[in-house]
Amino acid sequence: DTGVSQNPRHKITKRGQNVTFRCDPISEHNRLYWYRQTLGQGPEFLTYFQNEAQLEKSRLLSDRFSAERPKGSFSTLEIQRTEQGDSAMYLCASSLDWDPEETQYFGPGTRLLVL
Amino acid sequence: QQPVQSPQAVILREGEDAVINCSSSKALYSVHWYRQKHGEAPVFLMILLKGGEQKGHEKISASFNEKKQQSSLYLTASQLSYSGTYFCSTTRTSGTYKYIFGTGTRLKVLA
Numbered sequence: 001d002t003g004v005s006q007n008p009r010h011k012i013t014k015r016g017q018n019v020t021f022r023c024d025p026i027s028e029h030n031r032l033y034w035y036r037q038t039l040g041q042g043p044e045f046l047t048y049f050q051n052e053a054q055l056e057k058s059r060l061l062s063d064r065f066s067a068e069r070p071k072g073s074f075s076t077l078e079i080q081r082t083e084q085g086d087s088a089m090y091l092c093a094s095s096l097d098w099d100p101e102e103t104q105y106f107g108p109g110t111r112l113l114v115l
Numbered sequence: 116q117q118p119v120q121s122p123q124a125v126i127l128r129e130g131e132d133a134v135i136n137c138s139s140s141k142a143l144y145s146v147h148w149y150r151q152k153h154g155e156a157p158v159f160l161m162i163l164l165k166g167g168e169q170k171g172h173e174k175i176s177a178s179f180n181e182k183k184q185q186s187s188l189y190l191t192a193s194q195l196s197y198s199g200t201y202f203c204s205t206t207r208t209s210g211t212y213k214y215i216f217g218t219g220t221r222l223k224v225l226a
Contacts, residue, residue: 031212042117042202042216043157056213091156102147104214106156 002026004107006092012113013082020078021110025094032075033104034067035091043091049075050097082114116140118205118217126223127193135188135220137203146186147204147214148177150197157202160188193224 005024013019025032030051035043046065048056051072061067064082069075079086089111093104118139125133137146145164149157161171163179163186171177177188190197203217 033212033214035216040219042204042219045213045215048212050212056211058213101159101162102145103159103162104147105159108156 004092004094004105006090006107006110008110009108010111010113012115014115015082015084017082018078018080019082019112020076021090021092021112023075023077023092023094023107025073025075025092026105028096029094029105030072030097031095032069033093033095034075034077035093037089037091037109038087046077079112082112084114087112087114117215118143118203120201120203120217120220122220123218124221124223126225128225129195130192131224133190133193133222135190135201135222137186137188137205137217139184139205141207142183143186144183144206144208144211146177146179148186148188149202149204149216150199151202152199190222193222195224195226198222198224 007022011019032049034046036046037043045058046061047067049069052069064080067077089109091106091109093106095104118137121136127133147162148160151157161177163177166181166183169178174191179186201220204214
């Protein structure tokens with residue numbers, strides 16, 4: 001069991017550019033979550049997938065943010081026309097739908113810096 | 116609405132106890148507790164679902180009050196490894212997976 005992996009681990013981009021992050025959940029975990037975390041704050045929910053279906057999305061997720069999980073395995077989060085306020089750590093987590101503890105296993109995150 | 120945690124920060128000596136509270140203005144469905152060390156991802160500690168529930172073990176345990184508006188995390192005989200930021204993560208209703216994290220409590224254990 002290799003854990004949740006995220007790539008890239010760090011991304012520096014210029015304002016206005018598009019960026020895409022990838023999350024590979026733990027094998028067989030059918031639930032996948034994306035969060036954003038800024039310094040000193042708790043993770044902020046962005047979106048949730050059950051298999052390939054995107055079932056919940058934060059209103060904070062503006063038109064510039066989109067997430068996909070095309071085959072119910074890995075997921076991508078894209079930010080279009082990045083702004084300096086998008087600078088944050090983007091965390092992915094996964095869990096099993098039959099786990100009564102609903103334990104979420106977090107990946108190491110992708111740290112984004114928008115210049 | 117984001118749950119409020121108290122205290123915001125606490126410093127302990129090894130062996131001392133601590134209590135971290137997570138409060139919501141409205142009843143919650145579930146509470147998860149996580150610990151996050153600096154530069155690392157959050158790590159799950161436990162979940163509480165029932166009002167009046169208490170669970171955990173001797174060293175780290177948690178409770179959920181009857182009204183399901185407050186949860187407390189109890190750290191007993193703290194160790195250096197307990198240092199980090201503690202977050203509660205809550206859901207308001209059954210069937211939602213929109214987890215709302217609390218404001219966080221920074222805990223530092225000194226030798």
